[in-house]
Amino acid sequence: MVSPRVIRNLKKQFRNSLLPKLGLLLVVVVILVAVFAPLVAPHDPTAQNLNQTELPPLGFSKTVNVTSAEVVDGEIKTVSEQTTVDAKLSHPLGTDGLGRDMLSRVIYGARTSLLVGILGTILAVLVGVPVGLVAGYSGGTVDDALMRFADVSLAFPSLVLAVALIGLWGRATVAIPDPFVAAGLASGMPSSTTLPITVVIVVGLVNWVWFARVARGEALSLRQEEYVKAASALGASDTRIIGRHVLPNAITPIIVLGTVQIAAIILLESSLSFLGFSGTTLSWGFDISQGQDYVSSGQWWIATMPGIAIMLSVIGINLVGDWLRDALDPDIEGEGGT
Amino acid sequence: MSLGRLAVKRGLQGVGVIWGVITVVFVLRFITPGSVINAVAPLDASQETRQAIAADLGLDQPIYVQYVQYLADLVQGDMGYSYVKGLEVTRMVFQRVPATVELAVAATIVAIVLSIPLGVLSATRRNSPVDYGATLFSLGGISTPNFWLGIMLILVLAVQFDVFQTSGRGATSVAVVASVVGPEPFLGTLLEWLSYITLPAIALGTYFMALITRLTRSGMLEELGKSYVTAARAKGAPESLVRYKHALRNTLIPVITVLGLQLGTLIGGAVITEAVFAWPGLGTLVIQSINLRDWPALQGSLIVIGTAFVVVNIAVDMVYGYLDPRVVYD
Numbered sequence: 096m097v098s099p100r101v102i103r104n105l106k107k108q109f110r111n112s113l114l115p116k117l118g119l120l121l122v123v124v125v126i127l128v129a130v131f132a133p134l135v136a137p138h139d140p141t142a143q144n145l146n147q148t149e150l151p152p153l154g155f156s157k158t159v160n161v162t163s164a165e166v167v168d169g170e171i172k173t174v175s176e177q178t179t180v181d182a183k184l185s186h187p188l189g190t191d192g193l194g195r196d197m198l199s200r201v202i203y204g205a206r207t208s209l210l211v212g213i214l215g216t217i218l219a220v221l222v223g224v225p226v227g228l229v230a231g232y233s234g235g236t237v238d239d240a241l242m243r244f245a246d247v248s249l250a251f252p253s254l255v256l257a258v259a260l261i262g263l264w265g266r267a268t269v270a271i272p273d274p275f276v277a278a279g280l281a282s283g284m285p286s287s288t289t290l291p292i293t294v295v296i297v298v299g300l301v302n303w304v305w306f307a308r309v310a311r312g313e314a315l316s317l318r319q320e321e322y323v324k325a326a327s328a329l330g331a332s333d334t335r336i337i338g339r340h341v342l343p344n345a346i347t348p349i350i351v352l353g354t355v356q357i358a359a360i361i362l363l364e365s366s367l368s369f370l371g372f373s374g375t376t377l378s379w380g381f382d383i384s385q386g387q388d389y390v391s392s393g394q395w396w397i398a399t400m401p402g403i404a405i406m407l408s409v410i411g412i413n414l415v416g417d418w419l420r421d422a423l424d425p426d427i428e429g430e431g432g433t
Numbered sequence: 434m435s436l437g438r439l440a441v442k443r444g445l446q447g448v449g450v451i452w453g454v455i456t457v458v459f460v461l462r463f464i465t466p467g468s469v470i471n472a473v474a475p476l477d478a479s480q481e482t483r484q485a486i487a488a489d490l491g492l493d494q495p496i497y498v499q500y501v502q503y504l505a506d507l508v509q510g511d512m513g514y515s516y517v518k519g520l521e522v523t524r525m526v527f528q529r530v531p532a533t534v535e536l537a538v539a540a541t542i543v544a545i546v547l548s549i550p551l552g553v554l555s556a557t558r559r560n561s562p563v564d565y566g567a568t569l570f571s572l573g574g575i576s577t578p579n580f581w582l583g584i585m586l587i588l589v590l591a592v593q594f595d596v597f598q599t600s601g602r603g604a605t606s607v608a609v610v611a612s613v614v615g616p617e618p619f620l621g622t623l624l625e626w627l628s629y630i631t632l633p634a635i636a637l638g639t640y641f642m643a644l645i646t647r648l649t650r651s652g653m654l655e656e657l658g659k660s661y662v663t664a665a666r667a668k669g670a671p672e673s674l675v676r677y678k679h680a681l682r683n684t685l686i687p688v689i690t691v692l693g694l695q696l697g698t699l700i701g702g703a704v705i706t707e708a709v710f711a712w713p714g715l716g717t718l719v720i721q722s723i724n725l726r727d728w729p730a731l732q733g734s735l736i737v738i739g740t741a742f743v744v745v746n747i748a749v750d751m752v753y754g755y756l757d758p759r760v761v762y763d
Binding site: 246258260 | 465572576577578580581702704705724
């Protein structure tokens with residue numbers, strides 16, 4: 096359980112160091128932007144404008160060659176001249192190859208990343224924690240079977256396994272209606288958010304082992320505690336002991352691991368959508384893959400902007416994770432792989 | 434337990450895990466929608482043709498027969514033939530292995546060479562500008578997707594300076610070694626190799642550089658606060674000896690364990706780095722085989738990747754036992 100001592104530690108750490116403040120600020124901004132995307136975004140992120148493609152971001156300009164042909168004395172002459180295209184205030188981060196607003200795409204990308212990160216982690220917790228608790232508490236064959244399965248499952252890199260499963264199972268998506276658009280508060284914005292459901296399921300399946308391992312470790316040590324033995328002697332059922340006594344005491348390391356895993360899953364999701372294994376085209380990783388084609392021709396911002404968004408969100412979550420870990424428990428297995 | 438007995442025990446456990454890996458990869462085909470035959474047969478194939486193909490590939494047998502047959506073939510090093518290219522999968526996979534190993538090793542070297550000194554400096558000069566810089570760098574490094582970092586490196590280094598190649602693989606490391614004695618000019622081969630491998634190695638290695646810097650820093654801080662360090666200092670041991678012989682050695686033990694566990698991340702990272710730089714390794718093969726539904730090639734690549742992970746982790750365990758004789762294995 097979260098004890099008063101832990102709360103005191105959290106407050107003390109927060110006061111004494113700049114990093115938790117920075118982390119919390121970044122996380123809050125990303126969450127707000129993701130939730131209120133239709134109200135914050137200046138444009139529809141999917142609206143193409145072929146008259147305004149590849150606009151540079153504010154503070155930059157680009158030169159383009161404009162070739163025009165005219166008839167002089169019966170001969171066709173082509174005139175090539177260089178003109179400068181300036182950034183437009185209405186597109187602060189520029190536009191992509193189809194004239195879509197980069198800022199709006201980055202804002203909507205936060206939705207996909209956070210949804211997949213949070214739902215994937217919840218799924219991993221729901222599968223991993225009960226399995227780990229039961230295995231650690233009961234020990235014996237169940238425990239051996241789990242640990243061997245965990246060994247096998249850790250032998251596959253998460254990205255490779257996820258790519259294989261998604262590639263083979265398909266890229267199913269679910270459309271979640273946007274409440275702001277439905278309420279008429281954000282006209283002209285997409286009426287629904289596309290959730291890549293296969294990605295959520297697969298990242299949950301790929302990452303549950305980390306939670307099972309931590310929950311097992313906790314259950315294993317808590318089994319030896321006096322109060323658990325007492326409860327057992329009083330005739331409490333195993334289900335009741337695990338639910339009422341073991342789980343509440345195992346919750347701290349699970350919270351810390353969960354924070355780190357959200358960051359790991361956001362990175363995993365961006366890798367998957369970069370490789371084209373996602374299902375939604377409104378995602379930071381997907382935009383980076385689009386932007387890669389423009390890197391050699393000078394339109395650097397298309398690939399750069401979504402990457403900065405990933406970096407800032409993951410830095411924020413990692414800082415919050417460090418803060419929680421330092422305040423809650425100094426020795427936790429927390430370096431989950433991506 | 435002696436190191437020899439430990440090796441035998443870990444080896445047997447490893448065989449068990451590898452068997453599990455093979456089984457999971459085998460089962461994958463049966464929990465995937467769509468018939469395997471669809472990947473092989475032409476769209477307008479008649480029922481007879483389809484049955485003939487199934488019989489030819491052994492797909493008409495019961496699952497357990499296919500499984501036993503698959504295991505028996507694997508033991509002899511036979512992974513079947515690619516559905517798409519018709520080549521031996523064993524050959525296809527092992528042709529790709531050197532490129533991926535080369536990339537992974539180069540990335541690890543990039544990571545270790547810079548991170549351990551940085552972590553030590555950061556810990557011994559706590560709260561100095563070096564420490565803040567290292568902390569910021571390692572925070573950024575573990576939070577940056579490596580494929581994006583790769584693209585940024587292409588953008589900043591390759592597009593601006595014409596030194597680096599951004600796609601494919603030039604001379605191999607084997608060719609570089611051969612050029613020392615062979616007729617090829619050594620410097621030219623070396624520079625060609627470097628021009629291709631530098632950017633992908635940095636892109637892949639940065640995450641690990643950041644991770645090891647973090648681990649080394651926190652490990653050193655912990656070790657330097659222990660009583661054996663105080664005792665060594667009290668008896669007048671030189672500070673450099675205390676730091677690098679005693680404290681650093683004990684710091685490296687957990688660092689090596691984490692590196693072993695992170696090998697999966699390294700291989701997973703290699704897959705996507707290969708995609709950015711068109712590096713002809715195992716990762717490219719995995720993605721190709723998935724897109725083409727080339728089952729034998731996919732199964733072969735996954736088994737080799739899983740086996741590599743198991744073998745390296747056993748090796749890490751052995752190193753661990755050598756570095757820290759106190760470790761008791763149960």
